[in-house]
Amino acid sequence: MSQLTVKSLYEGRKGFRHDDKPRLGVLVTNLGTPDAPTTPALRRYLAEFLWDPRVVEAPRWLWWLILNGIVLRTRPAKSAEAYREVWTDEGSPLLLIGNKQTDGILKRLREHCDGPVVAELAMRYGNPSIASGLQKLRDQGAERIVVLPLYPQYSGSTTGSTFDAVADELKRWRWVPELRFIGQYHDDERYIDALAASIQEHWAEHGRGEKMLFSFHGTPRRYLLDGDPYHCQCQKTARLVAEKLELPDDAWQVTFQSLFGKEVWLQPYTDETVEKLAKSGLKRLDVICPGFSADCLETLEEIEGENAEIFEEHGGEKLSYIKALNDREDHLDMLAGVVMEHIQGWPEAGGPPRTLRDPEATMARARKLGSEV
Ligand SMILES: C=CC1=C(C)c2cc3[nH]c(cc4nc(cc5[nH]c(cc1n2)c(C)c5CCC(=O)O)C(CCC(=O)O)=C4C)c(C)c3C=C
Ligand SMILES: [Fe+2]
Numbered sequence: 001m002s003q004l005t006v007k008s009l010y011e012g013r014k015g016f017r018h019d020d021k022p023r024l025g026v027l028v029t030n031l032g033t034p035d036a037p038t039t040p041a042l043r044r045y046l047a048e049f050l051w052d053p054r055v056v057e058a059p060r061w062l063w064w065l066i067l068n069g070i071v072l073r074t075r076p077a078k079s080a081e082a083y084r085e086v087w088t089d090e091g092s093p094l095l096l097i098g099n100k101q102t103d104g105i106l107k108r109l110r111e112h113c114d115g116p117v118v119a120e121l122a123m124r125y126g127n128p129s130i131a132s133g134l135q136k137l138r139d140q141g142a143e144r145i146v147v148l149p150l151y152p153q154y155s156g157s158t159t160g161s162t163f164d165a166v167a168d169e170l171k172r173w174r175w176v177p178e179l180r181f182i183g184q185y186h187d188d189e190r191y192i193d194a195l196a197a198s199i200q201e202h203w204a205e206h207g208r209g210e211k212m213l214f215s216f217h218g219t220p221r222r223y224l225l226d227g228d229p230y231h232c233q234c235q236k237t238a239r240l241v242a243e244k245l246e247l248p249d250d251a252w253q254v255t256f257q258s259l260f261g262k263e264v265w266l267q268p269y270t271d272e273t274v275e276k277l278a279k280s281g282l283k284r285l286d287v288i289c290p291g292f293s294a295d296c297l298e299t300l301e302e303i304e305g306e307n308a309e310i311f312e313e314h315g316g317e318k319l320s321y322i323k324a325l326n327d328r329e330d331h332l333d334m335l336a337g338v339v340m341e342h343i344q345g346w347p348e349a350g351g352p353p354r355t356l357r358d359p360e361a362t363m364a365r366a367r368k369l370g371s372e373v
């Protein structure tokens, strides 16, 4: 077929570009945020978020009645008020930080990858949506896509739900891209090092508290009993950081925040622990939230705002909140590193696949296993 015929045949064709080298696309995702700190925007956002069966695991008909009859009538106004406390002139902190994180990850990948790389930020709920992020990657020619949910600890309610949204979009595509999905990085040494470094820098600037709380977002306890690894991964992150900083056992504790509804959630609860510690005579308390890769409502309003007030109301002097890793260099280096490791074997990673990097060692291992390689 002549070039001319092929060209006219392709006119109006949707989807991947064929005029360039294939590209690696990175979809950086986080939970999401409302479009504005107003009651109608919160109603829209919460209606999408709380209708996700991964978030609220309850019989659909019953939850539909509760959600529409009670929650969406009362919660949006209350949440909007809380969001107004953290909203900036440029918008929601989670979204602003997410954009900086995506730019930083892309910059690093462009330095390290062979071949073109593109990246988009997407939110599981609200905007920019996961569907639009994937479409933007496709329109820029990404034939291989790696999804990086910015949740260090895996939970079905967050990471699992992100996978659902990716699959919901891709099942409508004719040509499904090659895909890698990053499930967690809760015990990655570089993540632990970045957390430890951020704590040490905080101490150098603000002084050291008598105790450190590692406060993670909660989930219903039922999810743990049904096999969700989230609770164990939170414990491991905190233990590794405590070990790195050589914190004595009585100088740190794991707690869970941001309860929702009437069910029992993962315990101990952050607010109750903060109150108890203040009442016990503790004066200076440090709190870090390692499960939040970016500062947001749940850290700024709930920990730095509400919990600091609880601490001071009950006799404490200072609750010192240690910021999320946000766009710290070591955080972005670590996230780009995690992506690089997940794309081993893809052309953009450069070099042969990891198992073939040292063919002799591979052969030796195979011989030891008695294989006939
Ligand atoms: C209803 C149940 C909820 C589960 C389960 C849940 C799990 C969960 N969430 C995060 C991270 C974030 N949650 C944020 C806000 C938020 N979370 C819930 C409810 C559940 N979360 C609600 C209703 C809200 C909205 C605010 C409110 O009305 O209180 C945020 C902040 C977003 C922002 O815009 O700043 C984050 C981040 C994790 C990690 C998690 C489970 C492990
Ligand atoms: Fe949440």
Ligand SMILES: [Fe+2]
Pocket (backbone or CB within 6 Å): 258, 297, 298, 302
């Ligand atoms: Fe909250």
